[in-house]
Amino acid sequence: MDETVAEFIKRTILKIPLNELTTILKAWDFLSENQLQTVNFRQRKESVVQHLIHLCEEKRASLNDAALLDIICEDVDLFDMKQFKNSFKKILQRALKNVTVSFRETEENAVWIRIAWGTQYTKPNQYKPTYVVYYSQTPYAFKSSSTLRRNTPLLGQALTVASKHHQIVKMDLRSRYLDSLKAIVFKQYNQTFETHNSATPLQERSLGLDINMDSRIIHENIVEKERVQRITQETFGDYPQPQLEFAQYKLETKFKSDLNGSILAEREEPLRCLIKFSSPHLLEALKSLAPAGIADAPLSPLLTCIPNKRKNYFKIRDK
Amino acid sequence: MKPPPPKFKRFSCLSLLTSWDYRQTMDSYDVPESTPSASSRPEDYFVGATPLQKRLESIRKQTSFIPTPPRRKVPQCSQLQEDVDPQKVAFLLHKQWTLYSLTPLYKFSYSNLKEYSRLLNAFIVAEKQKGLAVEVGEDFNIKVIFSTLLGMKGTQRDPEAFLVQIQSKSQLPSENREGKVLWTGWFCCIFGDSLLETVSEDFTCLPLFLANGAESNTAIIGTWFQKTFDCYFSPLTINAFNLSWMAAMWTACKVDHYVATTEFLWSVPCSPQSLDISYAIHPEDAKALWDSIHKTPGEVTQEEVDLFMDCLYSHFHRHFKIHLSATRLVRVSTSVASAHTDGKIKILCHKYLIGVLAYLTELAVFQIE
Numbered sequence: 024m025d026e027t028v029a030e031f032i033k034r035t036i037l038k039i040p041l042n043e044l045t046t047i048l049k050a051w052d053f054l055s056e057n058q059l060q061t062v063n064f065r066q067r068k069e070s071v072v073q074h075l076i077h078l079c080e081e082k083r084a085s086l087n088d089a090a091l092l093d094i095i096c097e098d099v100d101l102f103d104m105k106q107f108k109n110s111f112k113k114i115l116q117r118a119l120k121n122v123t124v125s126f127r128e129t130e131e132n133a134v135w136i137r138i139a140w141g142t143q144y145t146k147p148n149q150y151k152p153t154y155v156v157y158y159s160q161t162p163y164a165f166k167s168s169s170t171l172r173r174n175t176p177l178l179g180q181a182l183t184v185a186s187k188h189h190q191i192v193k194m195d196l197r198s199r200y201l202d203s204l205k206a207i208v209f210k211q212y213n214q215t216f217e218t219h220n221s222a223t224p225l226q227e228r229s230l231g232l233d234i235n236m237d238s239r240i241i242h243e244n245i246v247e248k249e250r251v252q253r254i255t256q257e258t259f260g261d262y263p264q265p266q267l268e269f270a271q272y273k274l275e276t277k278f279k280s281d282l283n284g285s286i287l288a289e290r291e292e293p294l295r296c297l298i299k300f301s302s303p304h305l306l307e308a309l310k311s312l313a314p315a316g317i318a319d320a321p322l323s324p325l326l327t328c329i330p331n332k333r334k335n336y337f338k339i340r341d342k
Numbered sequence: 343m344k345p346p347p348p349k350f351k352r353f354s355c356l357s358l359l360t361s362w363d364y365r366q367t368m369d370s371y372d373v374p375e376s377t378p379s380a381s382s383r384p385e386d387y388f389v390g391a392t393p394l395q396k397r398l399e400s401i402r403k404q405t406s407f408i409p410t411p412p413r414r415k416v417p418q419c420s421q422l423q424e425d426v427d428p429q430k431v432a433f434l435l436h437k438q439w440t441l442y443s444l445t446p447l448y449k450f451s452y453s454n455l456k457e458y459s460r461l462l463n464a465f466i467v468a469e470k471q472k473g474l475a476v477e478v479g480e481d482f483n484i485k486v487i488f489s490t491l492l493g494m495k496g497t498q499r500d501p502e503a504f505l506v507q508i509q510s511k512s513q514l515p516s517e518n519r520e521g522k523v524l525w526t527g528w529f530c531c532i533f534g535d536s537l538l539e540t541v542s543e544d545f546t547c548l549p550l551f552l553a554n555g556a557e558s559n560t561a562i563i564g565t566w567f568q569k570t571f572d573c574y575f576s577p578l579t580i581n582a583f584n585l586s587w588m589a590a591m592w593t594a595c596k597v598d599h600y601v602a603t604t605e606f607l608w609s610v611p612c613s614p615q616s617l618d619i620s621y622a623i624h625p626e627d628a629k630a631l632w633d634s635i636h637k638t639p640g641e642v643t644q645e646e647v648d649l650f651m652d653c654l655y656s657h658f659h660r661h662f663k664i665h666l667s668a669t670r671l672v673r674v675s676t677s678v679a680s681a682h683t684d685g686k687i688k689i690l691c692h693k694y695l696i697g698v699l700a701y702l703t704e705l706a707v708f709q710i711e
Contacts, residue, residue: 162358179356186358194355201353208355272661278631280656286634286649294631294657295624297603300617308615312664315612323663333355339661 024080032079032089035096036072044071046103051092054078104128104159111136111185118177123147132160140174153178156201162188163208165201195336203265207330212265251313251320258327264306270335272298272325277341293341306330430491430505431692434528439552440560441578441685443706444529446537446545447571452502455488458570462486462506465566466559483511485521496533496700501546503530508559525555527563532699537707549706550699551575552687578685578706582671585681588701590647592678593625593632595694600625600677602690606654607673608666619669621658625677 039047045064048054058078064071079088112124121141128134136155141147154167155178164182179191198204206212274296278287302308309326312318321327329335463486487507494503505528510521529548531537537547553560564575580588593604603622610617623631635649636642655666673682679689679698689698 156353164356164358165353166356168352168354182356183358188358190359192357192359194357196355197352199352204353204355274661276661278653278657279660280653286653287631290630290634292627294627296627296657297620297622298658298662299620299622301620302615302617304615305617308610308612308617311612311615312610312617317610317612317668318662318664321663323661325661 024084025086028084028086028089029076029080031086032084032092033072033076035089035093036075037068039096041068041071046106047092047095048075050095053084053088053092054082058082104134107134107159107185111181114181114184115177119143121145121147123149123152131158133158138178140171155182157182157186158209159186161209164191165204168197195334197269197335198267200266200268203267206265207333212262212330248314254320255310255313255322258321259306259310264304264310265330267305267329267335268301268303270300270305270326270329271337272296273338274298275338275340300326305335431493431695434695435689435692437526437554438686438688439554441580441687441702441706442551442553442564442575443578443709444549444551444567444576445574445710446541446547446549447567447573449544450546450571452490452504455490455504459486459488461570462488462563462566466508466562469562483521484524485509485511491528491530494528494530494532494696494699496531496696496703497535499538500531500534501548503528503548505529506563508555525553525559525563527551527553527555527560530699530703532696532703534703534707537710549710550578550703551706576709578702578709580681580683580685580705582683584701584705585671585674585683586651587642587647588679588681589674589676590632590650591642591697591701592674592676592694593628593650594636594642595678595691595697597625597677597691597693602675602677602680604628604677605673605675605680606671607675608669609672610669618672619664619666621654621666623654628676 036044041064045059048059054075058081062071062074062078066074108126115122115124115138119141120143123137123139123141125137126134127137134157136157137152138155139147139149139152151169153170153174155164157164166178170178183189183191194208196204196207203212275293277293278290280286300309306329309318309322313320313322325337325339463484466484466486485508487505487509489505489507491503491505495501505526507523507527508525509523528551530550530552531548532550534547534549537549541547567573568575589604589606602625604625605620605622608619608621610619631653632650635646635653637646652667658664658666671683674680678691678694679687681687687698687702689695
């Protein structure tokens with residue numbers, strides 16, 4: 024075996040953490056079962072690596088084989104479903120003696136997990152389970168809201184460790200519609216299902232305008248309406264919006280008004296407000312506001328950023 | 343939209359990070375200054391708003407047809423009269439009451455309350471036997487009690503308020519004779535001078551009726567009163583104009599400690615989806631805003647109410663570009679009381695009980711006239 028190839032393989036193997044080494048070597052499929060069995064993986068890493076290089080030399084590893092090992096190492100998402108399930112279950116069972124964990128794999132590399140929680144002394148409550156959907160090829164999971172607060176950190180820890188990540192963060196995005204959450208998180212909502220031509224010209228309906236009114240005003244109104252429609256379409260797109268029921272904004276911003284400059288002028292503190300929008304289909308409702316004349320076009324970015332920022336719970340402060 | 347399948351709970355999203363990910367958890371958003379009008383056109387008749395927007399603006403500024411006074415007294419922390427039963431007053435607070443206006447009662451007598459109890463009791467039982475839906479309990483063991491509510495008045499001229507209760511009779515022959523209260527209704531008149539002047543001696547004016555309990559009971563009791571005293575109940579709705587007055591007045595009241603946040607609820611007339619906007623503001627901040635606006639001591643004027651609401655609208659518009667003035671105010675809630683446009687009220691503060699009732703009496707009287 025070439026010196027450079029040996030060195031390359033050595034450096035590649037050194038980068039692999041010990042707990043993943045056997046998995047990766049098996050996936051590489053270059054060294055035989057028998058060969059691997061001769062290796063004592065409990066030694067110091069340097070000794071393990073030396074032994075492995077020796078085995079590679081025996082089998083005359085080529086540059087191609089080394090390159091293949093490199094590719095496998097880069098593919099960090101070497102997701103092993105069985106290992107994930109075992110690890111997840113073990114973590115929960117070690118912490119709480121009484122817990123029921125069940126799995127169901129579905130398409131799109133998703134695994135549904137059902138957890139019924141008990142305590143050290145009580146049996147699991149099967150009527151208040153938590154559901155988690157983990158998309159193994161992504162760093163995202165979705166958790167149903169029916170979890171007792173004391174179990175949440177444990178659940179987070181189990182997910183993080185079993186999926187081989189370092190930390191789990193709760194996003195400010197909640198909804199009843201799992202499909203919509205998926206669409207927003209995975210940015211799948213902006214697929215046009217129908218092909219539309221650009222907006223059909225608006226027909227002027229009678230707005231109770233005086234017939235004698237200058238035709239220039241009517242023209243201006245059409246222009247304004249078209250502008251609103253165009254901006255709304257640019258902001259929201261042509262496609263059906265993902266379905267959310269709420270958006271919540273916690274505002275701590277100063278009061279600034281153009282109505283009367285003196286109102287609250289000396290006050291340093293911001294106004295503490297909590298604004299909640301609710302609707303059976305929030306984004307569609309927001310989309311209809313500017314065309315109805317209830318909102319300006321363009322609508323505020325605080326509202327239009329919801330799918331983009333993947334949030335529907337916000338804390339806003341003055342900069 | 344069809345409702346979500348019942349098994350679907352609300353889901354939250356979790357994001358799994360590897361060691362090199364770092365996220366900021368707080369947004370500091372640059373709220374833009376209110377943008378100038380979209381157009382600066384040479385034509386002077388086009389002011390940058392669609393006719394619909396202009397119409398909505400004018401509706402907003404339009405004063406209501408109700409000939410309400412342009413100024414009202416700030417509700418004073420009223421000292422209830424000495425003969426008031428504090429327990430009874432406490433019983434009236436923290437409950438949701440449905441409001442009705444009531445025309446004057448013909449030949450009603452305070453000395454016949456026991457008789458009325460008996461008659462109403464018999465009436466309810468008879469209605470139940472007719473097979474009509476009566477939710478007074480599975481059995482007929484109910485007791486109707488009429489009693490006066492002393493001290494619930496504005497001036498000495500106001501007639502005495504009275505209370506009607508339906509209690510379930512206790513099954514057990516124990517010393518505890520008080521059954522569970524199934525339904526409560528009370529009749530009052532606070533500062534009802536304008537109405538009192540117009541009616542003759544045979545009539546008792548108690549224009550404000552408040553009910554708590556099953557709707558079906560309210561209907562039956564209403565029928566009996568209508569038959570017995572030739573009066574007429576009418577549900578009292580509260581329009582947006584009056585809700586804003588209530589919000590301003592109740593914000594103006596001095597409260598020792600705030601028990602509730604100041605909250606407004608708007609319903610947006612967009613289709614096909616409905617949209618509700620709830621706007622809650624810390625009560626101290628609401629008070630600061632009001633104090634900054636309020637100029638006339640002891641009084642609340644129309645201009646101040648309008649300015650108060652406009653400030654709230656403008657703060658909201660700055661962030662969201664939505665004109666709340668084009669939507670429908672449906673509910674207001676403060677530490678003093680909360681009111682819903684459908685005629686529902688909940689009073690939280692005993693100090694201002696009379697003040698709140700005075701306003702409601704005024705609305706009831708207007709509806710009757």
